[in-house]
Amino acid sequence: MSDTISSxxxxxxxxxxxxxxxxxxxASLWSRSFFFFLLGPLFPVLVGGLAGSVGNKVEQASAxxxxxxxxxxxxxxxxxxxxxxxxPHLAGALPELVVVQRLSPGETADPNAAxxxxxxxxxxxxxxxxxxxxxxxxxxxxxxxxxxxxxWQGPVSLLSAKALGAGPSxxxxxxxxxxxxxxxxxxxxxxxxxxxxxxxxxxxxxxLAGMVLSNLVEEKGNKIIEVLAAAIPxxxxxxxxxxxxxxxxxxxxxxxxxxGAAIMWAGGRTLHELAEPAVGWxxxxxxxxxxxxxxxxxxxxxxxxxxxxxxxVREVQMMSMPVTMAQLLLMFFATYAMTQPGSKIELAAxxxxxxxxxxMMARAAVNADIxxxxxxxxxxxxxxxxxxxxxxxxxxxxxMKSGPSGAAxxxxxxxx
Amino acid sequence: xxxxxxxxxxxxxxxFDGFTAVDGVDLSVPQGAxxxxxxxxxxxxxxxxxxxxxxxxxxAGVRRVLGAExxxxxxxxxxxxxxERGLYPAMKxxxxxxxxxxxxxxxxxxxxxxxxxxxxxxxxxxxxxRQIRQLSKGMAQQVQLLGTLVHNPRLVVFDxxxxxxxxxxxxxxxRMIRGLAAKGTTVIFSTHVIAHAERLCDEVAIIAGGxxxxxxxxxxxxxxxxxxxxxxxxxxxxxxxxxxxxxxxxEGQYWNFSLPETGIEPLLRALIAGEAGILSLSIERAGLHDxxxxxxxxxxxxxxxxxEQR
Numbered sequence: 029m030s031d032t033i034s035s036x037x038x039x040x041x042x043x044x045x046x047x048x049x050x051x052x053x054x055a056s057l058w059s060r061s062f063f064f065f066l067l068g069p070l071f072p073v074l075v076g077g078l079a080g081s082v083g084n085k086v087e088q089a090s091a092x093x094x095x096x097x098x099x100x101x102x103x104x105x106x107x108x109x110x111x112x113x114x115x116p117h118l119a120g121a122l123p124e125l126v127v128v129q130r131l132s133p134g135e136t137a138d139p140n141a142a143x144x145x146x147x148x149x150x151x152x153x154x155x156x157x158x159x160x161x162x163x164x165x166x167x168x169x170x171x172x173x174x175x176x177x178x179x180w181q182g183p184v185s186l187l188s189a190k191a192l193g194a195g196p197s198x199x200x201x202x203x204x205x206x207x208x209x210x211x212x213x214x215x216x217x218x219x220x221x222x223x224x225x226x227x228x229x230x231x232x233x234x235x236l237a238g239m240v241l242s243n244l245v246e247e248k249g250n251k252i253i254e255v256l257a258a259a260i261p262x263x264x265x266x267x268x269x270x271x272x273x274x275x276x277x278x279x280x281x282x283x284x285x286x287x288g289a290a291i292m293w294a295g296g297r298t299l300h301e302l303a304e305p306a307v308g309w310x311x312x313x314x315x316x317x318x319x320x321x322x323x324x325x326x327x328x329x330x331x332x333x334x335x336x337x338x339x340x341v342r343e344v345q346m347m348s349m350p351v352t353m354a355q356l357l358l359m360f361f362a363t364y365a366m367t368q369p370g371s372k373i374e375l376a377a378x379x380x381x382x383x384x385x386x387x388m389m390a391r392a393a394v395n396a397d398i399x400x401x402x403x404x405x406x407x408x409x410x411x412x413x414x415x416x417x418x419x420x421x422x423x424x425x426x427x428m429k430s431g432p433s434g435a436a437x438x439x440x441x442x443x444x
Numbered sequence: 445x446x447x448x449x450x451x452x453x454x455x456x457x458x459x460f461d462g463f464t465a466v467d468g469v470d471l472s473v474p475q476g477a478x479x480x481x482x483x484x485x486x487x488x489x490x491x492x493x494x495x496x497x498x499x500x501x502x503x504a505g506v507r508r509v510l511g512a513e514x515x516x517x518x519x520x521x522x523x524x525x526x527x528e529r530g531l532y533p534a535m536k537x538x539x540x541x542x543x544x545x546x547x548x549x550x551x552x553x554x555x556x557x558x559x560x561x562x563x564x565x566x567x568x569x570x571x572x573x574r575q576i577r578q579l580s581k582g583m584a585q586q587v588q589l590l591g592t593l594v595h596n597p598r599l600v601v602f603d604x605x606x607x608x609x610x611x612x613x614x615x616x617x618x619r620m621i622r623g624l625a626a627k628g629t630t631v632i633f634s635t636h637v638i639a640h641a642e643r644l645c646d647e648v649a650i651i652a653g654g655x656x657x658x659x660x661x662x663x664x665x666x667x668x669x670x671x672x673x674x675x676x677x678x679x680x681x682x683x684x685x686x687x688x689x690x691x692x693x694x695e696g697q698y699w700n701f702s703l704p705e706t707g708i709e710p711l712l713r714a715l716i717a718g719e720a721g722i723l724s725l726s727i728e729r730a731g732l733h734d735x736x737x738x739x740x741x742x743x744x745x746x747x748x749x750x751x752e753q754r
Contacts, residue, residue, distance in 0.1 A: 038519035039549055047546045055534060251530025255588075257499045258524040259547035261516065424500065 041267065044260035048268025049275070052243065056276045061239065065280055068235055093158030095180060096128035098137045103164045103191070104130050110165075110190035117199050122183050128160065137162070139171035165191035217303020222366055222393035225312075226386045229320050230359045232277065234352065237327040240273045244335040245344050262420035270328045270416070274321055281317070305393040315392045315401060322408040323385035326415060327355060330382075333419035355382065362386035369394065378404060381411040450475045450599050450630035451496055455505035458491050465491045467654035468505070473632055473647070478625045480641035481634040482736065483651035489634035490527060492651065493603050496632075497524055510599055520549045523597035527604040527634075529588050533577035537563060537587045540576055544591030555594060562590040566616075582613055589617070593624075600624060602633035606640055618644060642732040652740040665735040670702040672730065676723040677715070684718025687711055703727060 039047065056062050097104045104127045111125045129137050139160035159172030159180055165188040170177050247253050247269075256265050305312040331348060338344040358380070365377035365387050377387035378400070388404045451473035458466040466488040473479045481489050494500045496507055498515035509515040515522070531540045541562060542555030550558070563572050568586060576584050585608060592600060602621075606614050621631050621644055635641055641648050642662060649659040658665055676698050677684070688711075692701035704711055708727060715722055730738075 037549075038516055039547070043549075044547070047543075050552075051532070051543055055532065059534075251526075251528040252532065253530075254499065254526040254528065255524065255530065255544065256547065258494075258497045258522075258526070259519055259544075 039260055039264070041261050041264045044264035045267040045271065047260070048256070048265055049272040052269055052272030053275050056239075056243070056272065057279065061242075062276060062280075065235070065239065065276070066283060068280075093123060093156045093176070094126045095123040095184070096126055096139075096142065096157050096160045098129045098139055098142060098160055098162040099131060099164060100133065101130040106165055106191035107161070107187055110187045114187065114190055118183075118186075122187070123158070123180055125187070126157075128157070139169070143171060161188075165189075218305060218394045219366065221303050221305050221312075222390035223363060225316060225389045225393060226359065226363055226366070229316070229323055229386055229389055230355075232281070232320055233323045233327055234355065236273055236277050236324050237331045238348075239276075240269055240328045241331040241335050241344060241348060243269060243273065244332055245338070257424065262424050263416060266329065266332055266416045266420050266423070269332065270325055273328065274324060277320075277324065278317075281320075306396040307392045307398070311398075312392055316389060318405060319385040319389045322405065322412065323382075325412045326381055326385070326408065327351075329412060329415035329419050333415070333422050336419065336423035358383040359386055362390065366390040366394070379407070381408060381415075384408055448475055449473060449508075450477070451479075451507070451509050451632065453492075453496065453505065453507040456492065456495055456502045456507060457504035458488075458495060458500065459503050465654055466495065466502070469649075469651070469654070469656050471496075471649055471656065471659060473630060475630050476625060476628045477630055477646045478621060478644050479630070479632040480645035480648040481632065481651055482636070482638065482641050482648050482732075483634075483740070484636055487651045488654040489651055490603055491654075493601055493632075493634060497522065497601060520595065521598045523548075523592040523595065523600040525589055525592045525600075525602045525605055527607065529585050529608070531576045531584060531588055531591075533575065535576055536573050537568070537571045537576065537579065538573070540587055541591040541594050544588070545594035548595040548597070550595045558594050559590070562594060563587070566590060582609060585609065586613065589620075597629065599630045599632070602631070604635060605633050606635060606637060614640075638731075638733045638736060648732070650736055650739050658735075658739045662732060665732060665739065666730045668735050669730045669738045670705075672728045673699075673701050673703050673708070673711075674724075674726045674728065675699040675701075675715075676725070678721030678723055679719060682718055682720060684715050684720035687714030687718060 038044075097107050099107065108125055108127065111122060115122055128142055131137060139162045143157060143160050159170055159176040161168050161170055161184055163169040168184055168188045170181055170184050172180070247256075253265075256262075307315065330351060334347050334351060335344060338347050362377045362383045363386070365371070365374040365383075368374050374387065374391075377383045378391065384404055385408060388401060391400065449472050451471060453469060453471040456466055456469040456471075457464065469488070469492055471492075481492065483489050491500070495502045496509060496515060498509075498519070506513070507515065510518045510521050512518045532543070535543065538556055538559035541559030542550070542552055545555035545558065546552050560572055563569055566586065568583065568590075571579060571583060571587070576587065579587065589605070592602075605617055605621075609617060618640070621633070624631050645662055647659070647661050648665060649656050650665070658668070675688075688699060689701045689704050692699050712722075712725075
């Protein structure tokens with residue numbers, strides 16, 4: 029063994045936090061949980077994709093009603109011709125028509141029965157038959173629910189007029205002048221951008237806070253916490269753990285960002301297709317990373333405090349659930365506040381530490397002012413320090429409370 | 445407080461939820477000494493050590509460790525092995541030592557180099573690149589012990605260092621502790637095994653129920669109770685019997701009693717004059733166990749014995 033004697037003093041909080049963070053960062057990066065962490069965002073994308081696909085099918089089946097025709101063959105054909113003639117000019121305003129039954133002269137049919145049974149011509153089967161037009165173009169009868177009748181009586185009248193040859197015979201060309209956006213469109217787009225950013229922030233934060241909590245519980249399981257507490261300030265342990273996981277998450281974000289950018293590039297898509305946030309894309313991204321860090325540090329320090337109170341993984345899960353739910357409510361609160369610009373609600377959401385990052389992220393999307401972000405970041409940073417200090421104090425008081433088995437004892441035992 | 449003490453504590457008190465775990469503990473640990481804190485589980489040993497290390501703060505009292513009122517201010521000069529050993533299972537042995545060194549200010553590269561050296565020196569060279577999870581419990585304990593020493597601390601604190609070690613490794617640890625003290629390192633350890641304290645310690649503190657009824661050298665502790673005299677005589681009765689102390693009791697052909705305060709010589713003269721016919725006479729100095737019983741009481745001694753047997 030070398031004979032050098034270490035100099036006195038102790039590591040500064042920063043240096044000690046770096047030692048802990050370096051260990052945690054390397055260990056996390058090489059762990060299986062990081063692999064799953066990288067895969068994490070794929071699951072919402074997959075679930076979203078599947079849900080969207082199923083939703084599309086459902087929408088196709090339910091949201092595109094067709095109007096059935098039960099008329100004499102000649103009248104039915106006239107109605108179909110009228111629809112074919114008007115559709116290019118009134119796309120979307122006209123219902124899709126389908127001939128349910130061509131009647132022979134003198135033959136009658138019950139539209140109610142056809143509507144209820146869905147029976148009729150082959151092309152009407154498995155379709156969303158919303159109403160039946162019977163009678164003749166001169167005296168059409170629309171049978172359906174009150175809503176369907178209200179919705180379709182105008183178009184049916186127009187179709188009947190066209191079938192009788194009384195509709196417009198010519199359609200003057202309309203010169204088209206498309207604009208990139210309107211005020212309403214831009215505002216709507218920005219709100220969507222804000223909402224998406226909030227959601228992403230929330231999901232990332234929850235995932236990471238859960239990881240840092242597991243990490244701490246693992247630490248208690250490894251029984252190394254007392255060695256750390258004896259050598260360095262507990263604040264440093266907390267800061268080290270928080271920043272290690274933050275660094276891990278930034279690696280993850282870099283990977284996801286690169287993959288996302290590559291996919292967008294391969295698909296020929298650009299950010300210009302999305303509504304540009306009020307502060308501009310570069311600053312919006314920068315603020316996104318910073319607010320993500322703040323949201324995570326705030327929630328992570330809270331979770332670490334919970335970790336100090338819990339003795340088992342099960343207890344941690346039970347205790348963290350209400351916090352997770354509360355965080356979800358805070359996210360909703362921030363989302364709601366976004367729709368109330370300039371109100372006290374927005375101010376409250378921006379000031380309350382745990383909702384502040386979400387509220388301010390949304391604000392960046394819809395409002396170009398920079399100074400509120402500087403103020404919010406200062407405030408959030410202060411809260412992080414206070415949370416970590418409080419958590420560390422609680423941790424020291426709780427974890428080192430008892431003797432040999434520490435806080436992991438199932439039953440209370442006298443300190444040794 | 446004097447500069448020659450590595451640790452000095454006065455009136456340390458610690459309460460948890462209304463329970464007083466440590467109740468007015470005074471300690472003076474000389475620099476370079478091997479100092480034992482002896483007591484059964486629940487006596488307050490670990491809590492006392494944690495207060496001395498600054499892991500927890502006392503509710504009352506003062507402590508000075510290596511000249512600092514806040515022990516964490518001299519954390520780089522202290523090595524600590526807690527009773528509950530723990531290392532990161534995925535770390536390699538030498539990296540674990542380097543990490544423990546880094547916590548005490550040793551640069552990582554230097555810590556890795558020293559870690560490998562220490563493992564080689566202590567016959568664990570084959571385990572250098574093994575992960576902690578691949579080592580036996582005893583080996584992992586040794587790795588952590590080496591990690592406690594990697595920064596060459598001036599004060600080493602061991603909490604129940606012998607628990608979990610087999611006889612061979614207990615012997616190695618005893619030699620290591622003596623080696624540290626020989627180099628001037630102060631070693632303080634807690635134990636509930638009296639034999640370790642008796643063999644190793646220059647001074648001990650006996651702790652029971654959160655209080656320290658005795659702190660001082662092992663010799664002084666033993667001197668708390670008089671030496672025991674064992675006498676064998678040819679004669680069973682005679683005038684010499686009057687010379688025996690009042691506490692003398694017969695066990696077989698022997699008489700057992702405490703050495704009189706006046707010493708052995710007046711008694712010997714009286715026995716010879718009374719024609720007792722002395723066949724054998726031995727004076728046995730009290731052991732630390734007897735001293736512990738006398739100082740801490742029967743209940744604490746019984747608890748200690750039960751733990752030793754476990």
